[in-house]
Amino acid sequence: MLLHALPRFLEGVIAPVAVFYAALVLLGLNGALVAAVAWVYGGIAYRYLRGHQVPGMLLLAAVGVTVRAVLAAATHSAVVYFLQPTLGTLIVSMSFLASVPLGRPLAKKLAKDMAPIPEAFLRHERVHQFFLRISLLWSMVLFANVIISLWMLFNESIGMYLWFRTGIVAGLGAVGVGVSVWGFRRCLRHVNAEPARAGSPSA
Structure with missing residues (x-):
């Protein structure tokens, strides 16, 4: 991948x-x-x-x-050129955040669009809670992206903005992806272990 x-x-x-x-x-x-x-x-x-x-x-x-x-x-103005996608990122961040209290995590919708995930798996309560937490995580990652971008756009040169902002945003994205993958693997282990617990003598 x-x-x-x-x-x-x-x-x-x-x-x-x-x-x-x-x-x-x-x-x-x-x-x-x-x-x-x-x-x-x-x-x-x-x-x-x-x-x-x-x-x-x-x-x-x-x-x-x-x-x-x-x-x-x-x-x-170069600021106008770079300001528009930053505002778009803010809207996406708020969309992730709003989906959490509504109980319809945007991260789950995106996951369904990108991969053939069984509906039964997505309906599992632990999986649903995972996607709620990941939606909140990506809301924070994107909001941090917006704050950093706006600060650098209005306080630094365009050259500094281009290179340092790109590196910082890429780093934030990598952290978000890493935490998401780790969390999903952990969620899978718990979900896969449940039938074994249910059939054990102590269950």
């Missing part, structure tokens, strides 16, 4: 930062905005020419980047 995710991480996180920063240094803000948009559409063109399916999320990302670039160019 990590080997599968690494090229996507490089293409979607590291490379856009490098492209934007290099163009910013060499060509200025407008050049950086053009380079950022060209990178996304270049990825779409590369997939199309090689006969690969272009994911719908990539098309939506292209539209989003285009709108962000137009607004940033109109206001002559």
Whole structure:
């Protein structure tokens, strides 16, 4: 899974930062905005020419980047370009948080979308509690992402924001993934052990 995710991480996180920063240094803000948009559409063109399916999320990302670039160019502000996805992250964080008291953890919905998990397993009370806790965890991870991003965006240079914020956010995400995987494995062990307990003489 990590080997599968690494090229996507490089293409979607590291490379856009490098492209934007290099163009910013060499060509200025407008050049950086053009380079950022060209990178996304270049990825779409590369997939199309090689006969690969272009994911719908990539098309939506292209539209989003285009709108962000137009607004940033109109206001002559790089802050406007980076502020928009940060506000989007805040909305996602609040969505994770709101799903907890409602008893409909967003993490469970995402897990169902990404993997064929049996409904009987998802209805288990321990599993439901796990997804509630993980939804709360990711709400906190994303909110920390927002706080760090906003502070650096308004207090540091764009160069500092690009590189240090990217590293910090990647680190937060790695911690969140690690805790999620550890918690899910622990939850599986408890759920799988229950029938054995039920059939034991002491049960």
